[in-house]
Amino acid sequence: MDPARFAAELPGLFDDFPGSEHPRGRRFDDVIAGVPNLAMENNLALVSLAASLLGTGESYVEAGTYMGASLIAAARGNEGADLVAIDNFRFGPMSVEGRSLPAANRAALEANLARFGVGGATILDGDAVATLREGALAGRSVGVFYYDACHDYEPQLEALRLVEPYLAEPALVVVDDSDWSQVAGAIRDYLAGQPRARLLVEVGGSDAGQPQWWSGMAVLAWGGV
Numbered sequence: 001m002d003p004a005r006f007a008a009e010l011p012g013l014f015d016d017f018p019g020s021e022h023p024r025g026r027r028f029d030d031v032i033a034g035v036p037n038l039a040m041e042n043n044l045a046l047v048s049l050a051a052s053l054l055g056t057g058e059s060y061v062e063a064g065t066y067m068g069a070s071l072i073a074a075a076r077g078n079e080g081a082d083l084v085a086i087d088n089f090r091f092g093p094m095s096v097e098g099r100s101l102p103a104a105n106r107a108a109l110e111a112n113l114a115r116f117g118v119g120g121a122t123i124l125d126g127d128a129v130a131t132l133r134e135g136a137l138a139g140r141s142v143g144v145f146y147y148d149a150c151h152d153y154e155p156q157l158e159a160l161r162l163v164e165p166y167l168a169e170p171a172l173v174v175v176d177d178s179d180w181s182q183v184a185g186a187i188r189d190y191l192a193g194q195p196r197a198r199l200l201v202e203v204g205g206s207d208a209g210q211p212q213w214w215s216g217m218a219v220l221a222w223g224g225v
């Protein structure tokens, strides 16, 4: 993983970063339309770019997969990548931003992955913190860790700490919904206590007047510094 390359290439995905409503290259509007999700196309483009930069033998791991939109984005154009999804499937049904979101469901996730041609992903059914703590990633070198599971302060912070032993050198850690105060606080406190990580990119979402980025994203660079 090359964090500097990620930071350099991200703006180039858009005509006017971060203001563009959509990426200009590889598109994800079909995923947004076809899979219940909590994202915008721009968020998926960012995830896809991160996954495209995985080094040989590195894995993409996400906590918080729901119906698969972010995982499909990670897979798109990145055939052969080792993909891992952690989810406890305890979300919804609910309505968010006018979107009617059905209850999380593993069978529906698997059907969505199959429909979008994503095969071979490892799905770990369980609490993200417990799954990481139990060593479920043993033997993997995680080039990208994307966190979009429980955004309460404690589990968010704990997940960032627990994934460290499995991160590649260097790696990217993508945190979704960084507009939210509990998420921002966890990132701030994590970085304050971990000199091996640094804030690489932060894109504000709705709270920053950029709903095209949902609730914002923060990308941390791990190691290699």
Ligand SMILES: C[S@@+](CC[C@H](N)C(=O)[O-])C[C@H]1O[C@@H](n2cnc3c(N)ncnc32)[C@H](O)[C@@H]1O
Pocket: 036, 037, 038, 039, 063, 064, 065, 066, 067, 068, 069, 070, 071, 086, 087, 088, 089, 090, 091, 104, 126, 127, 128, 129, 148, 149, 150, 155
């Ligand atoms: C915001 S949704 C993920 C959206 C997804 N990334 C997308 O692109 O549409 C959050 C997901 O995290 C899962 N989740 C919530 N708390 C969790 C936890 N403690 N451990 C594992 N998964 C959790 C929920 O079941 C839900 O599927």
